Amino acid sequence: MRCFVLPLVFSSSLSSDQRDELESLMFFHPEQGQHSSSINASIANYGFPKVIDEKGALRIGIEGLEVQTLYAFVDRGAKKDLAGVLVYTRVHDDTLVLLHMAVRPEYCYSIGYKNELVLVRILAQLRAIAKRIKGIKKLSILYADKEIQRALI
Numbered sequence: 001m002r003c004f005v006l007p008l009v010f011s012s013s014l015s016s017d018q019r020d021e022l023e024s025l026m027f028f029h030p031e032q033g034q035h036s037s038s039i040n041a042s043i044a045n046y047g048f049p050k051v052i053d054e055k056g057a058l059r060i061g062i063e064g065l066e067v068q069t070l071y072a073f074v075d076r077g078a079k080k081d082l083a084g085v086l087v088y089t090r091v092h093d094d095t096l097v098l099l100h101m102a103v104r105p106e107y108c109y110s111i112g113y114k115n116e117l118v119l120v121r122i123l124a125q126l127r128a129i130a131k132r133i134k135g136i137k138k139l140s141i142l143y144a145d146k147e148i149q150r151a152l153i
Contacts, residue, residue, distance in 0.1 A: 006074050006083075007075040008072050008073065008074060008075070008083065008118065009072070009075045010070060010071065010072055011070075012068065012070060012071070013057050014058040014059070014082070015056065015057065016053050016056045016057065016058055018058065018082055019051060021082045022082065023051055026049065026102055029105070042100060042142045045142075046089070047062040047063050047064060047065055048063075049062050049067075049087055049100055050062070060085070060100070062087075062089075062099070066090075067088065067099065068088055069085060070088070070122065070126060070129070072085070072125070081104075083107045084101070084102060084104060084107065084119065085102050086101045086126055087100040087101070090133070090136070091140070093135050094135055094137040094138055095140050096126075096129075096133070096138070096139050096140065097141075097142065098123075098141045099142065101123075126139065
């Protein structure tokens, strides 16, 4: 029996015509209540995320902080469905911190594609990005009122 894996592609760019999808994913996710302590801790420590439209491309911004956004898409040929988003920043000289993450409900492990591990694949992509940035030695993930740090080695 052959197992089909969703074809994910990653980008730091999102077209402004996908604003509703992004806002729904970031701010109105049906499972966000289960992670409210982590979300609130990130907001308290780093600031509130907002959607910024720059020349037809969307990104997540946090006032006073330089953040990066990584989008994951399910590649369906001509159309790419937004599957997930990560917001991260560099802190200290050697650490990237993952501030916010969301996976579209139908691609979540608990709801839909149980064998696809979409979040794990997005996190693996972030780890690969971190390994390419000079000086970064750790990836830190805010989770359940505590910060998990992993060396990139």
